[in-house]
Amino acid sequence: MLRLLSRALLKGPLTEAAPAADPEGLAELARKLQGAAAARLGRSLAIREVDAGSCNGCELEIHALNNPIYDVERFGIRFVASPRHADVLLVTGPVTHNMAVALERTWRATPGPKWVVATGDCALDGGCFAGSYAVVGGVDKVVPVDLRIKGCPPRPRDILAGLLALLETAEGKR
Amino acid sequence: MPGQARDLRSFLTVAGARLAAAHRPWPRFTVDLAGWRRLAEALAGTETWALLDLWGEPEQVHAALLDEAANAVAVVSLACPDRHFPALSGARPAAVRLERAMRDLFALEADGAADKRAWLDHGKWPVGGEHAKAPYEYLPVEGEGLHVIPVGPVHAGIIEPGYFRFAASGETVVRLEERLGYVHKGIEGLMAGRPIAEAAKLAARVSGDSAVAHSLAFARAVEAALGTEAPARAHYLRALMAELERVANHLGDFGAICNDVSFPLIHAHCGAWRERVLRAADAAFGHRLMMDRVVPGGVARDIDPAAAPGIRALVLDLRHEVPRLASVYEEKASIQDRTVATGVVSPALVRRFAAGGFVGRGAGRAFDARRNAPYPPYDKLAFDVPVLAEGDVDARAWIRLREIEQSLGLIGQVLDALPEGPIALSLPAAAGEGAALVEGFRGEVFAWVRLDAEGRVARARPRDPSWLQWPLLEAAVRDNIVADFPVCNKSFNCSYSGHDL
Numbered sequence: 113m114l115r116l117l118s119r120a121l122l123k124g125p126l127t128e129a130a131p132a133a134d135p136e137g138l139a140e141l142a143r144k145l146q147g148a149a150a151a152r153l154g155r156s157l158a159i160r161e162v163d164a165g166s167c168n169g170c171e172l173e174i175h176a177l178n179n180p181i182y183d184v185e186r187f188g189i190r191f192v193a194s195p196r197h198a199d200v201l202l203v204t205g206p207v208t209h210n211m212a213v214a215l216e217r218t219w220r221a222t223p224g225p226k227w228v229v230a231t232g233d234c235a236l237d238g239g240c241f242a243g244s245y246a247v248v249g250g251v252d253k254v255v256p257v258d259l260r261i262k263g264c265p266p267r268p269r270d271i272l273a274g275l276l277a278l279l280e281t282a283e284g285k286r
Numbered sequence: 287m288p289g290q291a292r293d294l295r296s297f298l299t300v301a302g303a304r305l306a307a308a309h310r311p312w313p314r315f316t317v318d319l320a321g322w323r324r325l326a327e328a329l330a331g332t333e334t335w336a337l338l339d340l341w342g343e344p345e346q347v348h349a350a351l352l353d354e355a356a357n358a359v360a361v362v363s364l365a366c367p368d369r370h371f372p373a374l375s376g377a378r379p380a381a382v383r384l385e386r387a388m389r390d391l392f393a394l395e396a397d398g399a400a401d402k403r404a405w406l407d408h409g410k411w412p413v414g415g416e417h418a419k420a421p422y423e424y425l426p427v428e429g430e431g432l433h434v435i436p437v438g439p440v441h442a443g444i445i446e447p448g449y450f451r452f453a454a455s456g457e458t459v460v461r462l463e464e465r466l467g468y469v470h471k472g473i474e475g476l477m478a479g480r481p482i483a484e485a486a487k488l489a490a491r492v493s494g495d496s497a498v499a500h501s502l503a504f505a506r507a508v509e510a511a512l513g514t515e516a517p518a519r520a521h522y523l524r525a526l527m528a529e530l531e532r533v534a535n536h537l538g539d540f541g542a543i544c545n546d547v548s549f550p551l552i553h554a555h556c557g558a559w560r561e562r563v564l565r566a567a568d569a570a571f572g573h574r575l576m577m578d579r580v581v582p583g584g585v586a587r588d589i590d591p592a593a594a595p596g597i598r599a600l601v602l603d604l605r606h607e608v609p610r611l612a613s614v615y616e617e618k619a620s621i622q623d624r625t626v627a628t629g630v631v632s633p634a635l636v637r638r639f640a641a642g643g644f645v646g647r648g649a650g651r652a653f654d655a656r657r658n659a660p661y662p663p664y665d666k667l668a669f670d671v672p673v674l675a676e677g678d679v680d681a682r683a684w685i686r687l688r689e690i691e692q693s694l695g696l697i698g699q700v701l702d703a704l705p706e707g708p709i710a711l712s713l714p715a716a717a718g719e720g721a722a723l724v725e726g727f728r729g730e731v732f733a734w735v736r737l738d739a740e741g742r743v744a745r746a747r748p749r750d751p752s753w754l755q756w757p758l759l760e761a762a763v764r765d766n767i768v769a770d771f772p773v774c775n776k777s778f779n780c781s782y783s784g785h786d787l
Contacts, residue, residue: 113551113613113614113617113618115610116551116555116610116611116614117551120555126558161444162440162447163445163446163447163469164447165468165469165471166446166469166494166783167491167492167493167494167783168446168493168494168495168781168782168783169491169494169495169497169575169577170494171444171445171446171494172494172495172538172575173574174444175444175538176557176560176561176564178444178557179554179557179558179560179561180554180557180558181557181558181561191443191444193442193443194442195440205469206471208468208469208470208471209408209410209411209412210408210410210467210468210469210470211439211447211468211469212410213410214439214440214447214468218440240476240484240487240488240491241471241472241473241476241488241491243476244471244472244473244475244476245411245412245413245472245475246411246470246471246472246475247471247472264577265494265575267574
């Protein structure tokens with residue numbers, strides 16, 4: 113283990129520079145947040161991830177944000193265990209009928225001001241699962257959506273860029 | 287055992303089974319009600335026939351069986367116009383949830399089934415059955431001082447949704463009951479009637495971590511139905527993708543197991559290595575999870591020649607790194623204390639459920655589809671199938687490490703032997719039925735498909751290995767402390783989406 117630690121120390125951090133905030137996301141948020149209550153986020157964003165029916169592909173890439181290469185916590189972004197601690201719900205998947213109630217309850221349990229980020233093509237409009245008897249559709253069919261991140265699944269950099277846009281916009285609004 | 291026939295196919299002949307037309311590569315038999323009953327009896331009397339899958343379609347049920355002694359697969363079908371069939375769950379407990387799902391999806395009634403509760407249908411679908419509308423009845427737990435801990439469906443981590451109900455006596459789990467189905471998307475229904483290419487996209491999204499394995503199983507089933515084989519170069523590229531997927535998932539899960547026993551150092555290293563594997567996959571095939579790269583007929587795109595040296599370098603680095611991670615894992619008492627003898631699932635139970643992957647191979651069941659039901663190019667490649675007997679979290683963790691090493695060897699062999707030539711062939715439009723078994727990182731993926739004459743998917747069935755592993759997690763957690771559930775769960779890492787479909 114000492115070898116592992118000393119090599120890690122000598123080689124320096126693996127963490128890469130951050131991507132720029134997603135310009136499309138910035139524009140979408142600017143529209144959304146007009147007239148909204150001033151956010152008091154500072155540079156801190158607590159995220160509750162909710163899989164509302166995804167294939168797990170999006171979860172894998174969201175997970176990657178926590179690895180040393182993306183190290184999302186350096187931006188003050190962290191994933192929390194309870195919606196009651198969250199500023200943001202990061203929602204994936206086409207919302208299934210079996211998850212719609214759980215998603216809505218999670219949203220209700222999140223204190224305001226709060227944002228919902230629909231992540232991945234399925235979360236936008238149901239993706240390739242749209243039209244099924246078991247699927248309600250995109251996330252906005254169940255809870256209001258503030259930001260959309262495209263991709264199947266979106267790359268970790270794209271998710272990060274979207275979240276940074278949220279952070280910048282929220283900061284500007286304080 | 288009736289008929290005294292020990293091997294599956296001669297039993298079926300004795301039981302009056304008739305060969306159904308055009309089913310490849312393994313035969314499909316149709317039986318009458320008496321034949322199906324004899325099958326249920328025979329299954330109760332032998333352990334060497336594994337129930338791979340049990341699925342339905344309107345007015346028909348199918349069982350896929352594996353004769354483990356002869357490595358022979360057969361599909362057995364029963365027409366049931368009255369939507370009733372004799373249950374197999376009395377003989378094979380793995381059939382319990384499969385039968386419940388068949389009732390939810392096709393109103394097929396398993397006569398004699400012990401558990402008739404709804405499973406995938408939570409009473410929320412516009413087209414759901416009446417039986418699912420009543421409040422769900424959890425299994426009763428009786429005893430002094432027991433308390434119930436409900437968890438889910440939204441979990442604390444970044445994971446898929448499902449509901450776990452623990453009955454605990456103090457710290458000790460007396461019973462875990464799972465309730466799944468939350469991410470049921472109706473994949474079988476969506477696939478029916480679609481062109482093959484569209485259905486293949488859905489197959490890639492049955493379980494995102496097994497995009498390659500499910501795509502490959504679907505593709506091979508389609509190719510079998512049409513009586514074709516993908517070109518040689520496609521076989522090797524498919525194997526390259528499948529092994530990259532295996533390495534990425536095993537690295538991620540091994541790290542997560544260590545994280546769940548409060549040893550984040552290995553988790554951090556594994557996370558970085560997993561990222562390197564995904565980037566290598568991205569560079570080679572243009573998608574980090576390699577979704578939609580394996581398609582019926584071959585592969586959708588060739589490897590970027592510039593990416594091959596990067597993969598070789600990664601293999602070399604990982605060959606050095608894996609033993610280092612293993613030695614840290616092995617020498618830390620704080621890890622060993624939590625993983626050894628934790629979450630034990632017995633070899634007997636694993637055999638009864640025919641559980642595959644690291645769950646099976648960590649408890650003495652040596653089945654690996656690449657070896658036992660070989661498909662190209664694995665018949666030409668050298669690799670070992672690591673097996674351990676202990677059945678605990680530690681055994682499953684070691685199987686993953688050993689399999690990473692085997693996969694690294696396979697990746698090298700594939701790159702060395704990659705033949706020139708076309709990467710795909712165009713598929714004829716013809717009717718037929720086919721099945722396939724493919725070894726994903728989690729275990730064997732079974733796929734079955736029926737094509738119509740216009741080249742559309744009439745019906746498809748993707749069966750994730752999780753179906754046969756989820757029930758064993760309930761057994762593994764018993765008598766462990768509640769705090770060890772996360773690491774037990776991670777050591778299984780069953781797919782919710784792959785199970786819920």
